Amino acid sequence: MLFNVFRHSMDDDMKTNNVIQNRMMIRSRLKVFSLTLLGIFTMLLASPSFASDPSGSSTPNAAILLYHHVSSSTPASTSVSPEAFKSHMEYLDKHHNVVSLQDVVEAIQHNTSLPENAVAITFDDGYANILDNAHPILADLGFPYTVFINPDEIGVGPKQLTWEQVIAMHNDGVVFANHTLDHLHMLNGEQVMGERDWLEKVWQNVESAEKKIEDKLDINLKYLAYPFGEYSTALANKLKTEGYVGFGQHSGAVGPYSDMQALPRFPAAGPYANLVTLKTKLNSLAMPVTYSSHENPRMTTRKLSSPISLTIDSDDVRLTQVNCFFAGDPIKTHVEGNVLRFSLSETLPVGRSRVNCTAPSNTQTGRYYWYSTPFFVADENGNYPD
Known part of the structure; x- marks a missing residue:
């Protein structure tokens, strides 16, 4: 909240005592007025209603980045070159505040503040090239990061970290968490x-x-990154019952309204490694969705039977300029009050797909609210492709 106190200009050439006294009186009243406003401002900051407003600066908001390989000789779809990764990190160092994943989770859970432009860095799968090519860059910049690993693959799978390396990295401050036993x-x-x-x-x-x-490692975070980002409502509910936090691979920023069993992360490798487009995602805001009619991301059919409705709780989201995309193409939307609806005429592909919706902020120029709705479709045998 910003405020300015405007005063009428005074004629500095007036020298009478009465004018001087008037000036002193005005200054005194302005000081009292300013202190009063400051007190109101302080109380508002402390109030729950202000803290829960997604447009308020005290509301936690962060982008979580997802990497797999940091290498030029691994599958292109899940890789970022060491040079590109370094450019990502140098950009973060200049323009963002890199925080630990634990800080992000705790801030969302307790609705406490995060630094402005907060970003957390994560890796999936525990590849050795994380240690070889990413760790020196991250350590040099002092950036915390988290690696989600498959314990049965460590020291066994091709190009995986060994347990000796994992322990050494853990002792160096790297956080390791659950990605299932065997992916x-x-x-x-x-x-x-x-x-x-x-x-x-x-x-x-x-x-x-x-x-x-x-x-x-003597740690028990109860963080689970879903392999391939795939989850269902039943699985998310099980995580909640058991006290786990879940991480997906659909996109969007995270904030107080985010689903703690399906926190989105922005992929930053493969086709998403371009820093020009990544900048917009890094600056994104968590769409304050309080209700979605999309009950289960695990689909039993390949067609949506009805439009999906999202209820959005913030006047800062400029819904008049909302855009939703499926497979890179814009889709039709309908807005009524604070409810956004979209439908799909296309047949959903087997595997993973999603609709991404963005809308500009009314108060933060150049920043966009972002929300992703994922869909997971099995093949005729009930299985999912890699």
């Missing part, structure tokens, strides 16, 4: 096995991975 498709077999048996099977995998990480 399975967590939704495979859900519709064939039945929800109860399927959920029991995948949850044993999650708990076993968490236990192995705890045994090796």
Whole structure:
């Protein structure tokens, strides 16, 4: 909240005592007025209603970046070259505040503030090139970061970190968290096995991975990054019941309205490694969606039976200029009050897809609210492609 006190100019050539006294009186009244406004401003900052306003500066907001490989010789779709990665980090160093993933999670959970333009850095899969090519850059800049690993792949899978390297990195301040034991498709077999048996099977995998990480590193964060970003409502509810925080691979900033069992992350490798487009994502704001009619990202059909509605709780979101995209193409939207609706006539592909919606901020020039709605479609055998 900003305020300015405007005064009428005075004639400095007037020398009478009465004018001097008038000036002193005006200054005194202005000082009292300013202090009063300052007190009101302070009370507003402390009030819950101000803290929960997504346009308020005290509201936590952050972008979480997702990387896999930092290498020029690994699959292009999940890789960023060491040179491009360095340029990303140098840009963050100049324009953003890099914070730990734990700081982001705790700020959202407790609705406490984060530094302006906060960004957290994450990696999935525990590849050795993270240590070889990314760690020296991150350590030199003093940036915290988190690596989601598959314990049964460490020291075994091709081009994976070893446990000795993981322990050394952990001792150097790197945080490691759960990505399941063996990078399975967590939704495979859900519709064939039945929800109860399927959920029991995948949850044993999650708990076993968490236990192995705890045994090796003496940490128990209960953070789970879904392999391939795939999850269902049943799986997210299980995470919530067990006290886990979940991370997806759909895009968007995170804030107080974000789903703690499906926090979005911006992919920053492959086709998304371009720093020009990444800058907009780094500056994005978490869309304050309080309700979505899209009940389950795990789809049982390849067509949406009805439009998806999003209820948005903020006057700062300029819904008159909202845009939604599917597979890179704009789709039709309808706005009524604070409800945004979109529909898809296209057939959803087998695997992973999403609709991204953005809208400009009314108060923060050049910044956009961002929200992603993911869809996961199995093949005819109930499995998901890599």
